[in-house]
Amino acid sequence: MRDSYDAVIIGAGHNGLTLGAYLARSGLEVLVLERRHEEGGGLCTEELTLSGFLHNVHANYHTFVDLAPPVHDLDVRGHGVEYVRPDVQMASIYDDGTALTVHTDLDKTCTSIARFSEEDAQTFRRLYTEAHGYVDLLLGTLMYQPPMSVKELTRALATFGVEDRSEFLSVKLRRETINQFLDQHFTHPKVKAHLAFHGAVCAYTNDVPGLAIGFPLLVGKIDNWHLCIGGSHRLAHALWRDLAQHGGVMVSDADVQAILVDGGRAVGVRLADGTEVAARKLVASTVSVEQTFLEFLEPRATPEELRVRIKNDVKHKDWTLFSVHLAMTTLPEYSAAQFDPDVNRAWVVNLGYGSLEELNADFAAVRAGRLPEPKPNAAVNSLYDPTDAPPGCSTGLLRQFAPFAIAGGGEGEWESLGRWYGHRCIEAWRRFAPNLTDDVILDWVPYTPLEIAQKLPNMVRGDWMMGEVSLANMLDQRPLPELGQYRTPVEALYMAGSTQHPHGFITFAPAYNALQVIADDLGIDAWWRQV
Amino acid sequence: MADIYTAEWYEEVRDAMNARVATMKDLPKGILQIKVEIYGDGVSPYVAEGSERHFLVRIEDGRCAWYREVEGDDPDVRLDYRFRGPATPFDEIAAGLEDPITAALHGTVKVRGDMRFLMRQAEQVKVLLEAYATGVQTSWPLGQPPYATTSEEALRA
Numbered sequence: 001m002r003d004s005y006d007a008v009i010i011g012a013g014h015n016g017l018t019l020g021a022y023l024a025r026s027g028l029e030v031l032v033l034e035r036r037h038e039e040g041g042g043l044c045t046e047e048l049t050l051s052g053f054l055h056n057v058h059a060n061y062h063t064f065v066d067l068a069p070p071v072h073d074l075d076v077r078g079h080g081v082e083y084v085r086p087d088v089q090m091a092s093i094y095d096d097g098t099a100l101t102v103h104t105d106l107d108k109t110c111t112s113i114a115r116f117s118e119e120d121a122q123t124f125r126r127l128y129t130e131a132h133g134y135v136d137l138l139l140g141t142l143m144y145q146p147p148m149s150v151k152e153l154t155r156a157l158a159t160f161g162v163e164d165r166s167e168f169l170s171v172k173l174r175r176e177t178i179n180q181f182l183d184q185h186f187t188h189p190k191v192k193a194h195l196a197f198h199g200a201v202c203a204y205t206n207d208v209p210g211l212a213i214g215f216p217l218l219v220g221k222i223d224n225w226h227l228c229i230g231g232s233h234r235l236a237h238a239l240w241r242d243l244a245q246h247g248g249v250m251v252s253d254a255d256v257q258a259i260l261v262d263g264g265r266a267v268g269v270r271l272a273d274g275t276e277v278a279a280r281k282l283v284a285s286t287v288s289v290e291q292t293f294l295e296f297l298e299p300r301a302t303p304e305e306l307r308v309r310i311k312n313d314v315k316h317k318d319w320t321l322f323s324v325h326l327a328m329t330t331l332p333e334y335s336a337a338q339f340d341p342d343v344n345r346a347w348v349v350n351l352g353y354g355s356l357e358e359l360n361a362d363f364a365a366v367r368a369g370r371l372p373e374p375k376p377n378a379a380v381n382s383l384y385d386p387t388d389a390p391p392g393c394s395t396g397l398l399r400q401f402a403p404f405a406i407a408g409g410g411e412g413e414w415e416s417l418g419r420w421y422g423h424r425c426i427e428a429w430r431r432f433a434p435n436l437t438d439d440v441i442l443d444w445v446p447y448t449p450l451e452i453a454q455k456l457p458n459m460v461r462g463d464w465m466m467g468e469v470s471l472a473n474m475l476d477q478r479p480l481p482e483l484g485q486y487r488t489p490v491e492a493l494y495m496a497g498s499t500q501h502p503h504g505f506i507t508f509a510p511a512y513n514a515l516q517v518i519a520d521d522l523g524i525d526a527w528w529r530q531v
Numbered sequence: 532m533a534d535i536y537t538a539e540w541y542e543e544v545r546d547a548m549n550a551r552v553a554t555m556k557d558l559p560k561g562i563l564q565i566k567v568e569i570y571g572d573g574v575s576p577y578v579a580e581g582s583e584r585h586f587l588v589r590i591e592d593g594r595c596a597w598y599r600e601v602e603g604d605d606p607d608v609r610l611d612y613r614f615r616g617p618a619t620p621f622d623e624i625a626a627g628l629e630d631p632i633t634a635a636l637h638g639t640v641k642v643r644g645d646m647r648f649l650m651r652q653a654e655q656v657k658v659l660l661e662a663y664a665t666g667v668q669t670s671w672p673l674g675q676p677p678y679a680t681t682s683e684e685a686l687r688a
Contacts (some may be wrong), residue, residue: 133638141646148647156650159657163631531566531613531643 011286013041015090017239024248045231049327055239067320079238091346099336125403135220147475174210210471265491320462326396332433369407422446466498486514514531543599547666558593575618575672612644
């Protein structure tokens with residue numbers, strides 16, 4: 001590590017590495033600093049249970065893989081990343097032994113829905129077809145561009161008369177919940193529950209007003225879930241490789257303590273060991289706004305009003321995830337396979353939510369700090385990635401909607417509750433897959449919301465989206481209006497992580513969008529802007 | 532009345548577009564270059580199946596400067612937008628039978644480029660599209676849409 005670079009980037013998650021790789025390819029001298037021992041952030045794959053069992057600790061699902069410009073621009077496949085798109089993407093298994101499956105084949109999905117409601121199957125086909133028509137247009141407009149305002153968007157949609165040309169897009173969606181959208185268009189409780197479950201797994205909680213506006217886009221990706229073969233960390237490694245091949249440097253175990261500011265301009269960083277690194281052109285932070293503005297910057301470097309607003313107004317998700325990682329000697333065999341054999345090949349399975357009311361009740365409980373009766377979702381990567389477990393064995397991942405702080409005891413309660421609640425989640429899985437007896441589970445470990453925040457402090461309070469997903473915290477309002485365009489009040493300091501539009505998840509979009517702003521500010525030739 | 536996709540036809544389209552925007556205020560400054568790529572779909576007689584016709588449109592300060600047929604991509608020409616789709620829907624748009632905004636919304640015609648600019652200039656974009664779709668009288672020497680097979684069927688084909 002030298003003592004100065006053109007660009008110093010804080011955080012080597014997929015956003016930090018993506019921004020670094022683009023800038024390195026643009027000829028800048030780039031340094032990416034990572035607090036942990038390895039690159040990746042949420043792209044973290046570890047042998048949490050036993051040797052040879054690969055567990056994606058955070059990011060497991062990669063969507064819109066081929067619509068994300070960095071996948072092509074940075075040649076991630078050329079760097080060894082291999083994706084598989086499971087043909088049975090997702091399923092819901094209900095308490096009465098019935099099941100609904102979502103396939104990459106639309107006809108099969110509609111056939112599955114039609115077993116519950118022919119009318120809903122027809123509606124889903126129309127919704128899916130419509131959403132697929134504009135999904136890349138919307139992504140290009142909303143995800144891979146610095147954000148417009150809701151007002152600008154609605155004005156344009158009104159001018160183009162989109163509402164008259166669409167069955168499902170409407171200005172009123174910005175006031176509605178996903179529940180309302182589903183109640184208007186679908187009839188069967190189980191169909192609605194599955195679609196709401198899919199939204200919730202994407203962090204679009206079904207009872208939050210305004211999130212209906214994103215629902216058609218979610219349907220557009222309902223069959224676009226990809227698994228990174230060999231673990232999600234492979235993607236991080238590919239991005240690091242691209243960075244390195246173009247002259248960039250990633251340094252791990254580099255704990256940034258301060259962003260150095262001179263004359264109102266970010267000029268470098270200081271590490272915990274006292275090392276100072278100068279940034280000739282820019283500093284970009286991909287960690288939380290709290291870390292960036294309240295820990296790394298001297299109070300006098302930013303307006304006091306901004307510091308107050310970050311303390312008071314930056315919103316985080318009001319629920320998080322409790323996980324259980326399992327090493328098993330078999331694949332689950334669901335009782336519901338008698339109803340629909342394809343559930344045994346479903347990558348991700350909703351275990352038990354059969355109505356919107358059940359989801360509503362559990363999110364209400366979680367927001368009150370209570371642990372709901374487990375209805376986890378189960379992902380079995382080994383179904384589609386034979387490299388993630390030893391021959392004949394399988395990994396399992398259970399994820400349960402959960403509070404960060406437990407009512408009456410706070411987040412510290414997770415220290416004692418983790419094993420107990422994990423066991424209950426496994427019991428819930430076993431209820432639907434009776435073959436998962438204790439003797440086929442070689443080992444399992446809980447991964448609590450508290451551990452999320454401890455492992456990745458930028459996921460404040462276990463917030464795996466790095467900011468509330470709500471209409472008030474979307475587009476140019478995220479995370480605050482004054483930070484919504486990736487620039488900050490400190491000259492040459494940019495925000496480029498998932499605190500920014502659009503949100504968390506493996507989208508690359510915060511970094512890609514920050515790149516556009518940085519390129520404009522620095523006069524970098526935007527070679528990637530090929531249409 | 533000019534034949535579809537000829538230089539004369541594009542001149543008429545250009546004039547129609549410029550006439551429509553002449554009274555508009557706050558036209559965006561600068562140059563935009565738009566590539567229109569039409570591929571044969573086995574239905575339209577104007578683009579042979581397996582072949583493509585490409586057109587380059589140059590917009591200067593909100594007005595269409597020229598509109599010409601080109602071969603493939605020129606690495607020296609920086610494109611701002613690319614519109615791509617099968618020939619039948621393009622024919623139908625030019626005949627005023629298909630709505631261009633609907634075609635984009637349904638993905639029949641794929642649009643690439645900075646959508647924020649198009650959305651912020653929605654009024655002008657709408658006027659330009661209307662001029663393209665309904666602004667000129669077109670001659671169809673090889674037959675006029677709607678063809679026996681619709682654009683939806685052509686797209687599926």
